[in-house]
Amino acid sequence: TAEVMSLVTAHFGKALEQCREESQLSPEVLDEFHNFWREDFEVVHRELGCAIICMSNKFSLLQDDARMHHDNMHDYILSFPKGDVLSAKMVELIHNCEKQYDDISDDCSRVVKVAACFKVGATQAGIAPEVAMIEAVLEKY
Numbered sequence: 823t824a825e826v827m828s829l830v831t832a833h834f835g836k837a838l839e840q841c842r843e844e845s846q847l848s849p850e851v852l853d854e855f856h857n858f859w860r861e862d863f864e865v866v867h868r869e870l871g872c873a874i875i876c877m878s879n880k881f882s883l884l885q886d887d888a889r890m891h892h893d894n895m896h897d898y899i900l901s902f903p904k905g906d907v908l909s910a911k912m913v914e915l916i917h918n919c920e921k922q923y924d925d926i927s928d929d930c931s932r933v934v935k936v937a938a939c940f941k942v943g944a945t946q947a948g949i950a951p952e953v954a955m956i957e958a959v960l961e962k963y
């Protein structure tokens with residue numbers, strides 16, 4: 823659900839500042855990670871793909887080929903309250919997106935495409951969080 827997704831995003835987003843330098847992601851492109859979910863935020867910058875790879879690696883969510891590690895992603899989502907209602911759907915959405923862009927060999931470029939596809943898919947599935955929901959979660963941290 824969107825509620826669980828807001829918890830996951832708030833947690834995952836904490837890794838952004840650790841990854842900003844190595845991914846060359848400027849604050850002008852994305853200042854706070856939860857803005858990823860804003861309707862008017864376009865998921866297009868290669869540097870964002872690099873940042874997502876770096877952030878995912880902090881939680882061991884990727885394999886050596888920079889594709890999702892299915893079991894680890896599943897367990898990561900499960901670690902949140904009511905994560906069980908989201909984990910399988912999330913893994914499925916991401917994997918379907920990976921299949922669509924498998925021909926892009928540059929990891930950062932491919933991952934930003936996968937992330938954009940995931941955002942569309944999650945929105946269509948009704949599990950995209952409102953930015954206000956994420957901000958409410960962040961206030962409790």
Ligand code: BOM
Binds near residue numbers: 830858878888933936
């Ligand atoms: O093939 C690469 C797989 C990368 C998966 C990451 C996609 C997520 C994009 C960014 C949105 C994140 C929101 C919540 C946390 C996801 C773990």
